[in-house]
Amino acid sequence: MHMNQTGKTTLQNIQYKCFVAAKTGGRYAIPVAMLSLPGLAMAGAGTGGGAEFDTIWDTLEGWVQGTLGRIIALTMIVVGIVFGVAKQNIMAFVMGPAAGIGLFYSPTIIESIMGAGLAV
Numbered sequence: 001m002h003m004n005q006t007g008k009t010t011l012q013n014i015q016y017k018c019f020v021a022a023k024t025g026g027r028y029a030i031p032v033a034m035l036s037l038p039g040l041a042m043a044g045a046g047t048g049g050g051a052e053f054d055t056i057w058d059t060l061e062g063w064v065q066g067t068l069g070r071i072i073a074l075t076m077i078v079v080g081i082v083f084g085v086a087k088q089n090i091m092a093f094v095m096g097p098a099a100g101i102g103l104f105y106s107p108t109i110i111e112s113i114m115g116a117g118l119a120v
Contacts (some may be wrong), residue, residue: 076103
C-alpha cells in the first residue's frame with residue numbers, strides 16, 4: 001500500500017474526500033434544487049400542461065390575498081413592531097411590514113415572472 005505524508009493510505013484519503021463531498025453536497029442540495037425549480041417551471045411553460053394544478057394555485061392565491069393572508073400579514077407586522085421595540089432596532093420593525101406586503105403581493109409577482117413571454 002502506498003502511504004502519503006500524513007500516514008494514511010490513498011484509499012483512506014479517497015474515502016475521506018468522498019465523505020467530505022457527500023457532507024458538503026448534502027448541505028447545498030436543497031438550495032440548488034430550489035434554484036432549479038423556476039427553470040423547470042419555465043421549461044414546461046410552453047407545453048400547455050399543468051392545468052390540473054390551476055385549482056391549487058387559485059386556492060393558495062385566495063388564501064394569501066384573502067382574509068387568511070391579511071391575518072398573517074397583520075401578525076407579521078405586530079411581531080415586527082414587538083421585536084423592534086424589544087431589540088430597539090428599526091430594522092426589526094421594518095421587516096414585519098415588509099414580510100406582510102411581500103406575502104400579499106407574492107402571487108402577483110410570481111405570475112408576472114412565470115407568465116412573462118419573450119417578445120418576438
